[in-house]
Amino acid sequence: MSHIVVIGAGQAGSSLVARLRKDGFDGEITLIGAEPILPYQRPPLSKAYLLGEMEKERLFLRPESFYAENNITLKLGQHVKAIDPVAKTVTLEGETLNYDQLALTTGSHPRHLPAAIGGDLEGVHVVRSHAGIDAMAPALREHAQVLIVGGGYIGLEAAAVCAKKGVKVTLVEMADRILQRVAAPETSDYFRALHSGHGVDIREGVGLDRLTGEAGKVTGAVLSDGSEIAVDFVVVGVGIVPATELAEAAGLTLDNGIHTDEFGRTSDPDIWAAGDCASFPHQGDRIRLESVPNAIDQAEIVAANMLGAQKPYVAQPWFWSDQYDVKLQIAGLNSGYDRVITRDGSGQSKSFWYYRGDQLLAVDAMNDPRAYMVGKRLIDMGKTADPAIVADPDADLKPLLKA
Incomplete structure (x- = not known):
């Protein structure tokens, strides 16, 4: 019986295994995830879930019963140690799986602040995982002071949630303006005015020099302009990087992510990739998209192609953000x-x-x-x-x- 293994139990991974079954694949499917909970949606983490307006169960993309009813083996809370493309094996802690085809839907990692400038202090958070949000939530109390590092959409969404909770928010952005990498000055102006109207102190052209702390907990920040502020916690929103470590170690071609062709196939004919981790051809160029719609659409095309469809993935990019x-x-x-x-x-x-x-x-x-x-x-x-x-x-x- 043919065995398809999928590494990465996020939006792309969950969509891919569901599409395999929908398209009639009757072989063995194993979905491996590093986090110990069911595959879940990430966008609400920095919005409704952080605000306390969404229960954990509503984050789940599909109920546990879906995987059982569709004979999909879940291996959650497990880290893949290595892929051997020659032997066609995936090695976990204490277990080795054979595969006929492998899909990498490993997503991305948030960038962290270096320990040398206080990034390892207690109270420094990133917005990426369910566990990370649970750790941050108790800090969102009225009159607390937060420093948000990064003026992209993640940082601005976190700022909006904190401000709605009555937290005093200072946001610093090293670039000349917020959203500089992704939007026109007009959009930056719109959201600067929106946040300023809600009491957020936005400082552009200002970076973080270092965090300070007492007894291992963050208590303050020194900014690149020499100013100092007291903080109760810090939210880091300085971007993400594709999770390509396993692919690189396996000898797959990388190019701003895991290099795939128009069908989602990597440089190894039996290994595929989809979602945040994958770069693919688009209108004569090569791009990598960090979005839920791309993760779903690309994963479903890859699932079909793993079954022989030979259907090119034509991206139709769209994104969204909720603030106030x-x-x-x-x-x-x-x-x-x-x-x-x-x-x-x-x-x-x-x-x-x-x-x-x-x-x-x-x-x-x-x-x-x-x-x-x-x-x-x-x-x-x-x-x-x-x-x-x-x-x-x-x-x-x-x-x-x-x-």
Whole structure:
């Protein structure tokens, strides 16, 4: 009987094994996860779960019964020590599994602060895992002081949750502006104003020099401009790196993640990859996407291809972020844009449309689901949008879809 082993029990891994069964695979499936709980969704960790508005069970992608009913063996709380592509084995603590095909859905790791600047002090947290959020939650008490390091979406989401809990928030971003790596200045301005209106002290162009502590617990921070602040805890949101250690040790080709072809196959014909850890061809380039939609869609295509479908993965990138009462929806990729068209709505509703020449690349829509929907469909269809119509708040966008 054929045996498929999947390493990484996150969104991609759970989606992949479910799709294998849905597509009729009747061989053996083993899903291995390093965390000791069922595969779960990560986006609510820095939002509803951290706020205490979501129970742990609601995080689970599928109930335990799903895996049992579909004859999927779960090995949770287990770390893979090595992959041997020649022998086609996966070595765990005290156990070796043989595989016919292997899928790597190992995800990514959060970047940590170096121990040399206080990164190992008690009270320094990263937003990535269920256990990490549980450890952080007791610190979110009214009038506590937090330093958030990093002005990307994770840092801003954490800032919003802390502010809603009555925590005094200072956020530092080394770059000239928040969201500089991922968004236009217009989007940065929007979210800076949003957070400032909720009492968040945002300091741009300012980094962290070092953390200070007493008895092994963080108590303060010295910033790169020489200023010092007292803190009760720290949240680190300085990005993630693809989890490629096992792939590298196994001799697989890496390229900003685990290198795959358009079908999700790695440099070894019997090993596949999907999700945050995988880089793949896209419109003549090679990209790696860190998003739930990509993890699901790519994993399902890989599952089909493991069964012989030979279907290329064509990414249609979209993302979202929730901060206070604002829902940001992003369609497309803005790399290489040369101008941004602003569309004003009512209240906090606004959208920014990214163009390269006459080509529409991406849309950032804040509390404007219609602009997001139209923009996403246009991008997915390879169409553009007349900037004059986009900029006119009274113009109906839907006819653009028929142009």
